[in-house]
Amino acid sequence: MSDNFMHEDLVKTKITYPGLFRRLWPYARKEKGLLFAAIFAVAGGAIVARLVPFLIGYAIDHGVKQKDYQIFTNVAIAYLILEIMRSIFSFANAYLFQLFGNRMLFHLREALMSHVQHLPMQFFNKTPTGRIVTRLTNDVASLGELFSEGVISVFTNAVIICSVVIALAVISWKLTLVSLILAPIFIGASFYLSNKIREILSEQKKKLSLINAFLAENLNGIKVVQLYNRLNRNREKFGGLSVDYRDTNMRSIRAYALMQPIMNLFNATTITSALYFGGMLSAENAIGIGALIAFLMNIQDFIPPLREILEKYQQFQNSLTSAERIFTLMDEQVEQEFQDLSKPEGLHGEIKIHNLNFRYEDNLPLVLKNINLHIKAGESVALVGRTGSGKSTFISLLQRFYDAPEKTVFVDGMALEQIPRGEIRHHVGVVQQDNFIFRGTIADNIGLGDPAVSAEQIEKACAKTGYMELLKRTGRNLQSPVAERGSNLSVGERQLIAFARILAFNPDILILDEATANIDSESEHIIQEATKEITRGRTSIIIAHRLSTIEQCDRIIVLDHGEVLEMGSHSELMKAQGLYYQFASLGLKSTLMDASAAGTADP
Numbered sequence: 109m110s111d112n113f114m115h116e117d118l119v120k121t122k123i124t125y126p127g128l129f130r131r132l133w134p135y136a137r138k139e140k141g142l143l144f145a146a147i148f149a150v151a152g153g154a155i156v157a158r159l160v161p162f163l164i165g166y167a168i169d170h171g172v173k174q175k176d177y178q179i180f181t182n183v184a185i186a187y188l189i190l191e192i193m194r195s196i197f198s199f200a201n202a203y204l205f206q207l208f209g210n211r212m213l214f215h216l217r218e219a220l221m222s223h224v225q226h227l228p229m230q231f232f233n234k235t236p237t238g239r240i241v242t243r244l245t246n247d248v249a250s251l252g253e254l255f256s257e258g259v260i261s262v263f264t265n266a267v268i269i270c271s272v273v274i275a276l277a278v279i280s281w282k283l284t285l286v287s288l289i290l291a292p293i294f295i296g297a298s299f300y301l302s303n304k305i306r307e308i309l310s311e312q313k314k315k316l317s318l319i320n321a322f323l324a325e326n327l328n329g330i331k332v333v334q335l336y337n338r339l340n341r342n343r344e345k346f347g348g349l350s351v352d353y354r355d356t357n358m359r360s361i362r363a364y365a366l367m368q369p370i371m372n373l374f375n376a377t378t379i380t381s382a383l384y385f386g387g388m389l390s391a392e393n394a395i396g397i398g399a400l401i402a403f404l405m406n407i408q409d410f411i412p413p414l415r416e417i418l419e420k421y422q423q424f425q426n427s428l429t430s431a432e433r434i435f436t437l438m439d440e441q442v443e444q445e446f447q448d449l450s451k452p453e454g455l456h457g458e459i460k461i462h463n464l465n466f467r468y469e470d471n472l473p474l475v476l477k478n479i480n481l482h483i484k485a486g487e488s489v490a491l492v493g494r495t496g497s498g499k500s501t502f503i504s505l506l507q508r509f510y511d512a513p514e515k516t517v518f519v520d521g522m523a524l525e526q527i528p529r530g531e532i533r534h535h536v537g538v539v540q541q542d543n544f545i546f547r548g549t550i551a552d553n554i555g556l557g558d559p560a561v562s563a564e565q566i567e568k569a570c571a572k573t574g575y576m577e578l579l580k581r582t583g584r585n586l587q588s589p590v591a592e593r594g595s596n597l598s599v600g601e602r603q604l605i606a607f608a609r610i611l612a613f614n615p616d617i618l619i620l621d622e623a624t625a626n627i628d629s630e631s632e633h634i635i636q637e638a639t640k641e642i643t644r645g646r647t648s649i650i651i652a653h654r655l656s657t658i659e660q661c662d663r664i665i666v667l668d669h670g671e672v673l674e675m676g677s678h679s680e681l682m683k684a685q686g687l688y689y690q691f692a693s694l695g696l697k698s699t700l701m702d703a704s705a706a707g708t709a710d711p
């Protein structure tokens with residue numbers, strides 16, 4: 109993979125704060141009740157908190173001056189009640205918001221996962237798996253922090269600031285104005301710095317995602333890395349990525365460190381002005397002692413919530429980047445379907461290809477050129493051709509992993525694009541070279557947990573492929589465990605499991621990409637027999653590498669540079685002495701294999 113490709117982490121969806129809330133609203137709406145309850149708790153908490161300084165001011169103005177200790181007793185009881193209420197609101201606020209955030213993210217993650225599952229193959233070709241995993245895990249978790257840390261805090265603190273300013277203005281709007289006169293400058297500077305931090309954080313995330321993708325790819329392909337001695341080169345590359353990430357980290361630490369002094373200065377100027385001008389007003393009897401104390405108490409509550417908002421603002425920024433990445437993924441076009449689709453109950457399996465030309469992208473050359481074919485229902489066809497001749501592309505089109513141009517591929521007379529993707533994949537069974545095997549039992553791997561496939565069907569399928577016999581001989585049964593990726597099974601066994609799947613699910617059309625790996629002659633014989641079994645009476649298209657398989661097929665199609673070069677039975681093509689003849693006479697499997705390994709074009 110090229111470096112350019114590694115660095116490609118395009119965020120196409122730019123999000124502003126209102127935009128973020130607009131996009132999150134569909135998921136938030138599902139938990140509307142919780143959201144409103146949390147907002148109510150915040151407002152209640154803020155009102156109760158503002159009552160405390162007034163209460164103290166009242167105690168001083170009335171209790172101290174009039175030496176009425178009953179007032180102190182009443183104020184003490186009222187204070188206790190207010191604090192208890194504040195605690196209850198505070199608990200309700202935190203709990204309800206967290207609950208709301210968690211539930212909303214659950215809806216978002218579900219929607220994202222379902223979206224990713226419907227993305228076209230082109231997307232997966234372009235995007236490293238590690239990056240998609242990061243979107244679904246780290247980025248959603250980071251958006252979760254936006255709620256557990258950011259939204260709760262910013263919203264709660266914004267309400268507190270509003271309530272403080274109202275309380276201050278009620279006491280003395282003049283004193284409020286002079287005390288907060290420098291506020292716009294400090295707030296402006298802090299937000300400017302926060303935006304800088306945002307840029308750095310976004311860079312930091314991109315770099316981390318590159319490291320993740322690099323690691324995921326290299327660990328998945330560790331066998332190849334070791335085999336081709338790429339250890340040192342990869343370690344160097346990893347080192348480079350890591351240093352880059354560390355340097356960006358340092359820049360963000362420096363920007364964060366500047367934030368604290370700015371806030372401290374702001375705090376100092378506000379309280380100094382309040383003390384200085386408050387003292388003056390008090391000397392002129394323009395403000396009572398109790399009111400001045402209430403003012404000073406209130407103004408001390410102004411800076412901490414602001415500081416918290418600014419801190420969380422960065423959290424917000426961080427999550428905004430995550431949100432941009434999440435919604436970029438969400439905005440990827442899913443596989444398009446036509447409106448009026450036909451849902452065939454069952455297919456005979458007749459395939460007609462009419463003037464098919466296909467290229468993967470507009471700027472890429474044609475991969476399949478002017479293909480015209482008629483495969484009769486129940487016919488078995490071997491696809492033969494050198495590497496890169498277009499065999500896999502042809503079968504990908506039949507499964508609708510990529511879309512062939514309209515009205516070029518027909519199944520049972522229906523244009524392929526008129527059959528829903530899910531439906532066609534249900535009717536077309538595929539046996540790949542490397543079939544996906546997961547941890548569980550052999551039976552699980554055949555029935556794939558589908559309740560429609562009974563234990564009896566699984567056993568029958570296994571017996572027909574000859575796998576049952578092999579299992580018995582080796583002292584195993586259908587319940588024997590299978591390790592992750594089938595690492596405790598031989599290549600031949602994995603192939604047989606895939607064959608048994610076909611028999612158990614009984615699709616109308618079969619696509620078989622014959623394994624190229626060497627298997628012992630006994631397994632080859634079993635697989636040969638099993639191939640006969642699964643292709644019987646079923647339209648089958650086989651990317652064949654072994655002469656024994658090809659000879660078994662009704663027809664052979666030789667693809668070369670995306671074109672059908674030859675077509676006919678084995679004997680016909682041998683007689684014609686064309687490309688197939690060359691393949692066959694040179695030992696078909698080894699010829700195709702050598703061409704694959706070398707990536708050569710000409711024999």
Ligand SMILES: Nc1ncnc2c1ncn2[C@@H]1O[C@H](COP(=O)(O)OP(=O)(O)OP(=O)(O)O)[C@@H](O)[C@H]1O
Pocket residue numbers: 233468469472475493494495496497498499500501502704
């Ligand atoms: N996803 C893709 N995007 C762009 N080009 C592709 C893609 N997949 C395959 N190609 C190109 O299409 C051509 C045909 O490839 P294809 O995989 O169909 O050949 P093949 O005959 O199946 O080869 P092999 O026997 O090695 O599997 C090749 O030139 C290949 O580089």
